Amino acid sequence: MGLLVVGSVAIDSVETPFGKVEEALGGSAVYISIAASYFTAPIRLVGVVGGDFSKAHMQILEDRDIDLEGLQIIKEGKTFRWGGKYHYDLNVRDSLYTDLNVFEKFDPTIPTGFKKSAYVCLGNIDPVLQRKVLSRINKPRLVVGDTMNYWIEHKPKELAETLKVMDVLVVNDSEARLLTNEPNLIKSARRIIAMGPKSVIIKKGEHGALLVTGETIFSAPAYPLENIYDPTGAGDAFAGGFVGWLARTDDLSPENLKRAVIYGSTLASFCVEKFSVEGLRDLAYLHIQDRYRSFMNLSRFDEK
């Protein structure tokens, strides 16, 4: 089978009201891969880093058995770097800097062994690159993709082409509204489906997530965390848990998509409990299953 993940690999410096980290491992492909690694193998990461990407950073990915053959290392360049600061209300953040560095000219190379990946997760990168990756591999069974405001605003036509080849789009609520110019999230999801993807997941942060697939609408709660230390990567951890579960089970039924949404939410909830990828580094599978069951208790009610 195999899950191919493409996206950014970054060095992040993040400050929240609860602490900060410097030069920490980050990037969409990193969070997606680590989250998915609890469910399926092999995970094949496609990305690029510079000479400043440390052995310690690499070790974190190796510890999760992520196949790094598709990770280009440009020794004379610098890794993509992002710095951000979150407010007391963690829904508000300032990007302090975004230095693309080697990511600016990223041209994904796909090792031969990666081409038969049945599952693909396209992290939030230029929609042109997302499509390029797909053009360089055999037709996969499922393509899950992310995007963001920047591409919606600056590359709408390219994004429209990429949406046609995605099976599941995972976006947050403001991105869905921007993409469709429709404030009602259910209508927005239906419009996105009309653009190509068979299924849409709208992430709503502290309010959970919404899955729309065919006639099925599924509303997933958010895990009621009282202490969120660092929201960075939560959306990518969600995508990783989601696609990882699907790759593990190879079942694309609506009922299994719902389970995948809850596994995505589960991994996102672990992600935000610590800084950088720390919350995702060392999870016991039993612990993941326990939290999955907590999600059931959270939203379960009966008839009388």
Next chain:
Amino acid sequence: MGLLVVGSVAIDSVETPFGKVEEALGGSAVYISIAASYFTAPIRLVGVVGGDFSKAHMQILEDRDIDLEGLQIIKEGKTFRWGGKYHYDLNVRDSLYTDLNVFEKFDPTIPTGFKKSAYVCLGNIDPVLQRKVLSRINKPRLVVGDTMNYWIEHKPKELAETLKVMDVLVVNDSEARLLTNEPNLIKSARRIIAMGPKSVIIKKGEHGALLVTGETIFSAPAYPLENIYDPTGAGDAFAGGFVGWLARTDDLSPENLKRAVIYGSTLASFCVEKFSVEGLRDLAYLHIQDRYRSFMNLSRFDEK
């Protein structure tokens, strides 16, 4: 048993991108009473109107068998009037005018037959008035109350006193955050519980509602409506459905509070499908139960 409802009785003029109504029946006590009337009887409304309150308005309440002995009619005065306009994004609205009129000097009178009401719902009015109502009746089994930003900002001490005598506070997310100065909604709910109420419901509009009671946290989805015509009164319809179900079943267990939250959400979803109280006027109980079951399908997932 009996459910006593106190709050505003109003004449509303509302415009949304989908239409408008003039001189329509409105007010918190009206929405609460009508929503609750599908579950329990008698409903005892305490409020005040002016000479301009029409027979047609009165008839809508009478059609739902609401006991109007506690509705003062001040013939020489005018009814509380509110005018509002909603934006294309229905989460945004402008209040065009708020004329308190007879409501400004409202002093609730409680008919003798109302004093033994086991259930009380305090609509969003001055917390001093809310407490005054409680002081004029026998100790009820359950007091459910609402409040709003205005009272949180302008009468914090009075509100604090009133919270001590409420069993369930029903507020929206921005009100909860303002009341507790805490952006995390779970922490905010716990702080509210420390202020007095045993249970808190935080309404999140399109994102559903959160119930916190003791160790139980329950996340209720919102009904995925594609067409919302008029959001006015949704929060009051929620409170009415919630307290109405509790009065019907007389069961205050956490499991039944969850059901009540879903019945509240159900009535709120009917409310916004038409203008003013039209969506609540003529519901079949089977229709209510059908929608309750839709809420189950919306949030149900299983283990694998």
